[in-house]
Amino acid sequence: MRRTVQVGLSLLAVLVLLVSVGGTASAHQAGTTYLKVKGAHSPNHPHQSGNLLYHGGAIEQAATVYIVWWGSQWASSGAAQTYVSNFFSGVGGSSWANSTTQYCQGVPSGTVQCGSNGTHPSNPTRELGGTWSDTSSVPTSPTQSQIAAEASALAAHFGGVNTTANYMVFTPSGHSENGFGTQWCAYHSSSGNLSYSYMPYQPDAGAACGQNFVNANGFFDGFSIVGGHEYAETITDPYPNSGWLDGRGAENGDKCAWISSGPGAAQDISLSTGKFAVQSLWSNATSSCVISY
Helix, strand or coil: CHHHHHHHHHHHHHHHHHHHHHHHHCCCCCCEEEEECHHHCCCCCCCCCCCCEECCCCCCCCCEEEEEEECHHHHHCHHHHHHHHHHHHHCCCCCCHHHHHHCCECCCCCCCCCCCCCECCCCCCCCEEEEEEECCCCCCCCCHHHHHHHHHHHHHHCCCCCCCEEEEEECCCCCCCCCECCCEEEEEEEECCEEEEEECCHHHHHHHHCCCCCCCCCCCHHHHHHHHHHHHHHHHCCCCCCCEECCCCCCCCHHHCCCCCCCCCCEEEEECCEEEEECCEEECCCCEEECCC
């Protein structure tokens, strides 16, 4: 009887192990990467600790962006919504976003240059998949768990999780997670196979999160600088930190954040939907921060 029990327990242990190993293909360990406020970065010195390395995870082959405007307060922020929507409507297919196409998945971990190997982001046009105004009550200081739940609701609103999409949660002025504007400007993370970004109302942080960083009258500069940062990082590392990172854990946006002058400086780019301030992005091909690729 004892031997039967022991054999049964052993088989159970093997089954548990097989289930856990088999599940790693579709389940992702949640990490969170933050864009620090401007003052937390050394100006004009990108993280030149080497190129990005592939860590074995997924990239977004056909990037799509979904946005939720969480809270009824957005009804009085139409100009901000238009600016953000126009940016994400036009950024796909741009030479700025094209630097993400050099990265890939399906190559050995530690790869630096993909060449023609693996599966690459395609930088498609018209990447804004949809926006949703969720007028449900938003906490004054939402937690990350609440942000993740809202991202999940956004995915459900648009028919379920698309694993090549970034689900972006925008909270209105005066409603942001603790740490916004003093420690960080935005972040991206994941929950299961859902990849999402959190974007508080950037002008609330003023210059710390990009207001007037490129343009003297750039009240909304932070929305496209910070939003573009999270967008680009999600394409190359949608399930942090399993995609493309350097030896210090920096992603393609981190390495080039808040450069104000000289090579790789943030600047305006012209899209079919208007002119927008953006930061540069890291290119392994040139080992530098680039605005166009």
